Amino acid sequence: MANRYNSINSSDEDENILININTSQDSTGYNLHEDLKEKDKKQKEFEIISKDNKLDRKFFQRFYIIIKILFSVPTIPVALVIFIFGLAVGQTYVSQFTGVLLSNVYGSFTTGDRPLFVSSIIKGFIFIGLSALFDSSIKFIVSILSWRWRKILCLAIQDQYFKNNVYYKIIAFNDKVDNPDQRITSDIDQFTSLLGTIISQCITAPMVVIYYTYLTLKSMDWYAPVIVYAYFFLGYFVNKLVMSPMVSINFFQDKLEGDFRYLHQRIRNFAEAIALQNLSKDSQSEQELVEEEKAKKHFQTLLENKRKVIFWQYGLNTASDLFTYLSPCVNYLIIAIPLFFMGTVESIPAASVTIQSYNCIMLASGFSQYINVSSSVSDLAGYISRISTMIEVCNGLESNKKVDDLSNGKEPLVHENEKIGEMTINQNSDSVHLKELSYFTPKGSLLYSNISVLIERGKDLLIMGPSGSGKSSLVKIINGLWPFFTGSIDKPSNEHLFLLPQLPYLIFGSLEEQILYPYSKSQRRIPEQDLWNLFKLLDIQYLLLREKSIKDSNQVNDMTHNWLNQLSPGEQQLISILRLIYHKPIFALLDESTSSVPQYIEKNIYNLLKSFSITAISIGHRMSLIPLHSNLLTFDEDKNWKVEAINK
Numbered sequence: 001m002a003n004r005y006n007s008i009n010s011s012d013e014d015e016n017i018l019i020n021i022n023t024s025q026d027s028t029g030y031n032l033h034e035d036l037k038e039k040d041k042k043q044k045e046f047e048i049i050s051k052d053n054k055l056d057r058k059f060f061q062r063f064y065i066i067i068k069i070l071f072s073v074p075t076i077p078v079a080l081v082i083f084i085f086g087l088a089v090g091q092t093y094v095s096q097f098t099g100v101l102l103s104n105v106y107g108s109f110t111t112g113d114r115p116l117f118v119s120s121i122i123k124g125f126i127f128i129g130l131s132a133l134f135d136s137s138i139k140f141i142v143s144i145l146s147w148r149w150r151k152i153l154c155l156a157i158q159d160q161y162f163k164n165n166v167y168y169k170i171i172a173f174n175d176k177v178d179n180p181d182q183r184i185t186s187d188i189d190q191f192t193s194l195l196g197t198i199i200s201q202c203i204t205a206p207m208v209v210i211y212y213t214y215l216t217l218k219s220m221d222w223y224a225p226v227i228v229y230a231y232f233f234l235g236y237f238v239n240k241l242v243m244s245p246m247v248s249i250n251f252f253q254d255k256l257e258g259d260f261r262y263l264h265q266r267i268r269n270f271a272e273a274i275a276l277q278n279l280s281k282d283s284q285s286e287q288e289l290v291e292e293e294k295a296k297k298h299f300q301t302l303l304e305n306k307r308k309v310i311f312w313q314y315g316l317n318t319a320s321d322l323f324t325y326l327s328p329c330v331n332y333l334i335i336a337i338p339l340f341f342m343g344t345v346e347s348i349p350a351a352s353v354t355i356q357s358y359n360c361i362m363l364a365s366g367f368s369q370y371i372n373v374s375s376s377v378s379d380l381a382g383y384i385s386r387i388s389t390m391i392e393v394c395n396g397l398e399s400n401k402k403v404d405d406l407s408n409g410k411e412p413l414v415h416e417n418e419k420i421g422e423m424t425i426n427q428n429s430d431s432v433h434l435k436e437l438s439y440f441t442p443k444g445s446l447l448y449s450n451i452s453v454l455i456e457r458g459k460d461l462l463i464m465g466p467s468g469s470g471k472s473s474l475v476k477i478i479n480g481l482w483p484f485f486t487g488s489i490d491k492p493s494n495e496h497l498f499l500l501p502q503l504p505y506l507i508f509g510s511l512e513e514q515i516l517y518p519y520s521k522s523q524r525r526i527p528e529q530d531l532w533n534l535f536k537l538l539d540i541q542y543l544l545l546r547e548k549s550i551k552d553s554n555q556v557n558d559m560t561h562n563w564l565n566q567l568s569p570g571e572q573q574l575i576s577i578l579r580l581i582y583h584k585p586i587f588a589l590l591d592e593s594t595s596s597v598p599q600y601i602e603k604n605i606y607n608l609l610k611s612f613s614i615t616a617i618s619i620g621h622r623m624s625l626i627p628l629h630s631n632l633l634t635f636d637e638d639k640n641w642k643v644e645a646i647n648k
């Protein structure tokens with residue numbers, strides 16, 4: 001099939017992308033059906049979000065919880081808020097002189113009073129200059145306040161995120177929090193900046209309103225503030241009408257932006273695998289990559305929602321701009337009342353008109369700040385919803401609260417009538433004892449039941465069984481990552497159990513740091529000679545030499561980024577094994593951790609573990625592993641299991 005998307009590279013590409021995607025999907029009934037299903041799914045997702053993101057009681061409860069965190073150490077934020085208040089008082093007070101000065105200047109023009117003009121202009125420079133200083137100081141303090149709040153909120157959420165493996169549980173057990181990284185890195189920043197601005201407006205606006213209500217009453221009559229108030233309430237209700245649906249639309253937009261970024265992040269992380277896999281595609285077909293197709297599809301949904309955001313924002317801006325721009329007309333109508341409608345005065349002096357209209361304009365500007373706040377509140381509500389969902393889920397996962405709350409109330413994580421099993425930890429115990437253990441996936445499916453196995457120090461255990469049968473899950477249960485089991489487990493504390501996951505995990509850092517992990521260089525160090533001896537155990541000391549030459553050539557970025565990524569899977573597994581040997585646990589949980597190395601090296605590794613008195617609990621598929629262990633636990637497809645001694 002010819003590539004329909006080739007033309008996209010040229011300039012008018014955005015429109016083309018959308019058009020081409022639509023036509024291609026219309027070309028087969030199957031794609032159309034898939035597309036409709038996808039749209040339906042997105043619509044449902046949007047409806048759930050809309051339900052969850054109203055400006056209702058729940059919103060205020062969530063806001064209250066966040067405010068409690070922001071003011072958890074109240075002295076500095078309270079002091080800053082009071083400071084903003086003081087500056088706002090100063091600014092409001094000084095601002096009244098602008099009206100008086102304008103009136104005097106106007107008067108001096110009509111009467112030809114030069115000294116009045118000169119003194120008014122000098123005072124004007126002083127007072128209007130002061131007003132500008134107050135304004136910039138308020139903005140400065142607001143930035144400091146937002147910076148502080150970002151620090152407090154981000155640290156509070158990160159604290160929970162990193163505790164008790166919550167960062168893992170959010171991804172593995174929970175479907176309520178999408179893109180936790182976006183919530184921590186960007187949403188909190190945007191939220192705290194917006195909150196600072198809104199708070200400063202909420203402080204200055206009432207002050208302006210109260211003071212200029214008094215001044216309009218003094219310079220005019222009771223009806224003047226009443227009409228301005230009525231005008232404000234009309235503007236407020238129109239705004240509220242437009243604002244409500246915007247909360248969900250904005251929230252959905254943030255989610256789509258996060259998902260889009262994540263899609264591209266995955267392409268970056270798996271660039272090599274994607275490129276290699278796609279080499280085997282028919283080179284004549286010129287079809288686009290699956291990743292490209294998905295990215296475009298997602299981008300289309302994102303753009304459609306963004307279009308909604310723009311249209312609703314247009315409505316909201318029109319309402320608030322109309323309110324602001326029309327307020328001078330309303331002011332002159334108010335001034336005209338005694339003259340043209342009530343007939344109580346025959347004329348109004350020009351200087352009085354200036355000061356009356358200035359007072360009315362200031363009163364209306366106080367209200368228009370409220371209207372501006374209301375348009376920001378829709379954005380704020382979106383952030384509040386995203387941040388507080390994150391806080392709620394982190395709280396629940398950290399404390400292992402009854403798990404149904406955490407999975408949207410739809411799918412309980414364990415069967416409701418099952419109870420979480422008992423984990424007994426004996427500090428330096430020499431065995432891992434599984435007693436009548438039944439365990440489940442996070443979604444509640446039973447994997448195996450009533451397993452009783454005693455794994456003693458020195459008696460390595462090999463676990464074998466079909467793919468997806470539950471071998472890795474058992475290891476996650478043993479080391480306490482998954483709490484979904486009944487029965488009981490007696491084991492040593494986790495510092496005596498060291499798990500190597502299926503995919504070796506290398507951090508950004510030097511080879512020494514790889515070995516020290518999960519400790520950092522600030523917590524421990526390895527002398528150079530010891531590191532060399534360690535790498536020599538598996539004959540990979542050449543990696544240390546390679547690292548040294550990179551260090552010597554000052555290619556700092558290569559140190560932290562590229563070169564470790566270029567290690568072969570086997571080399572990565574060997575580094576993980578050295579990490580294990582360095583930490584010398586009593587038990588090593590090896591989840592296919594030697595699958596990428598040749599059998600003779602695998603044998604060396606197990607001999608080394610024995611020589612360091614590390615007992616292996618291994619998962620593997622290779623038959624050559626059997627003679628390297630003492631006992632074998634086998635699983636089959638019918639959920640049967642058996643343990644047998646290996647006859648060497």
Ligand SMILES: Nc1ncnc2c1ncn2[C@@H]1O[C@H](COP(=O)(O)OP(=O)(O)OP(=O)(O)O)[C@@H](O)[C@H]1O
Pocket residue numbers: 172173441442443447465466467468469470471472473474
């Ligand atoms: N976070 C999760 N949520 C729901 N189900 C899960 C989760 N993690 C694993 N599972 C499911 O639990 C089952 C057991 O998975 P497990 O990884 O333990 O299998 P395994 O025997 O180690 O497979 P393999 O040999 O392929 O590594 C699988 O069906 C898997 O899809």
